[in-house]
Amino acid sequence: MTEKPKVRVRFAPSPTGYLHIGNLRSALFSYLYARHTQGSFILRIEDTDRARLVEDAVDYVKENLLWLGLNWDEGIEKGGEHGPYVQSERLNLYAEHAEALVEQGKAYRDYTSSQRLEGLRQHAQKAKQPFKFTKDMAQLEPDHKDDPFVIRFEIKPGPNVIWNDAVWGEQTWKRKVLDDFVALKSDGFPTYNFAVVVDDHLMEISHVLRGQEFLSTTPKNILVYEAFDWQIPQFVHLPPVLGPDKSKLSKRHGAKSALEYRDAGYLSEAVFNYLASLGFNDGTTQEIYTPAELAKVFNLGRIQASPAIFDPDRLDWMNGVHIRQMTTKQLLVRSAEFWPPEAKKFDEAYRLKVLELIKERLKYFAEIPELTSFFFTDPKLNIKPDSQPMLLKVVNKLEDSDFSEKDLENRLRALVAAEDLKTGQVFGIIRLAVTGKTAAPGLFETLHVLGKETSLRRLRHAAGA
C-alpha cells in the first residue's frame, strides 16, 4: 500500500494588469480540485516579462481571488516551504538549471542577434515555410566577448511526445514540429515554458490546471521534464470562456473582472456558482450550489472540453436565487455599501423591513437605491388632477387607522367596494402617490413600513390638500 501523493495545484497568473473571468475560472477550478482532494492550492506570480509588468497587478489578482473566496494555502504573502513564489526572485534557480542542461548537451547558448532572427523569420515567411528554429541556424560563438546570448532548449530527434490530458484525453505530438525554444532570455530571465517546468517541479505540483491555450506548449514542457528526468504532472487543460460573439472573452466584450461584479453588488458565492457551471457539471440536474458543495462534487473527469459562452442573464438569475436563499439579516450586512446615503438617517430595523420588501425583486445590490429611494425620501409628485378627489377620500379613510397591514387592507378594500371601483385602479393611484412608481412592493406592506405619518403626508400632498 503506497500512500497517494498529496494533490498540489497552483494558480500562476502574470501581473499584466487584467484578470478576466476566464483566468479566474481556471483559478476556481484549481481551488475546487485542491479542496476536493484536501490538497494544497498555491499562488505563484509569473513576472518574467518585464516589458508587460503592470504596477499593482499583484494586488489586483489577490483582491479578485480573495473576494471569490479562493484562499490559497501557500504562495505569495502566505509563504511556504517552496518559496519564493515570485519568479523574478528565483532567477538563480532558472540560471542554474539552464546551465545544467547546457553542460549535459541538452541546451545551447545562442548568440543570434534579433536582427538576424527577424531576417530568418521573414525569409521563411516569403518561402511560405513555417519558421522553425533549429541548432544549425544558431550562432554558437559570440562575435565579441560579452555579446548577449540566450539559452535554447534543443529538441532532439526521438519518439512522439505522448501524454494523457485529464480533459482532452491522449495527445500525440510529433517532435519535428517543435523548435528549439528559448529557455533563458538574454536579460537573464527565463521564458514561461522553462520557468513553469522548473517551478512546478520544485514546488511539487501534481496537477497543472491551466487554459487550453497552453495545450500546444505542453510537449515542450514535457521534453524539459524528461531532460531533467523529472516526474511529469497530470495536465488538465481548461476550455476557454467565450464572449457572445464566440470569440475569446475579453475587455472588448465588456468582460468584467470579479471585482466589477463585486462592485455591482453580486454575491461572491453566486459568481462562484456560475463560473463553476461554465465547463463543469456533476451530472445531476442541480443548478444551485454553495462553494462547499461544489468542492465536494468537483472532479476532473467531468470538465467540459468544448468552450462555454458567458451568459450574463443566467448569472443574474443565479444571483437572484442566492439572494433569496439568504436571510434578510445576512443580506443587509452583505449589501451595506449599496444603500443610498439618505438611508443612513434611518435605523437598521427600518432598513431591514425595507429589504424584506424588495428582496424578491432584487437581482444585484446596485439596484437597491432605485428600488428603495422612496422609503427614504418623498417621491416627486406626478399625480393627475382628476385622481385627487379619490386620494382625499383615501386620506380620510386612513386618518384613524393603526396602520397595521391588516387594518390598511380592510379599510382600503372597503373604500374600493363603497366607491364601486376597480381595486387595481385605486391601488395604482395610491401607489403612485406614495412611492412615485407604478411598480413597487405590495401596497399594504409599503404603507405599513413607511408609517402613518409619512404615508398620510404624501397622500395629502398628492391630493393637493
Next chain:
RNA sequence: GGUCCCAUCGUCUAGGGGUUAGGACACCAGGUUUUCAUCCUGGCAACCGGGGUUCGAAUCCCCGUGGGAUCACCA
C-alpha cells in the same frame, strides 16, 4: 498556411447503439396577486452536413463544414 483541438435547444448542459433526446437560463402563454417581482403550470426550441459500420446511429468510424487554440528572447 502548418500543427492540435472542439461540435446536443439562442445560452449553460444531461444523456449516449433502440429515449416521447432530460434539466436550467432566456423567451412566450396561463394561474396566484393591488402593480412589479417571487412562486406554480404549460409552450416554443437541439443532436452541423455527407458517407460508412449496424437489424437499428444523435451516440462508433471516415470525410467535409464551422469554430477555437497555437506557431515570440508573451504568458
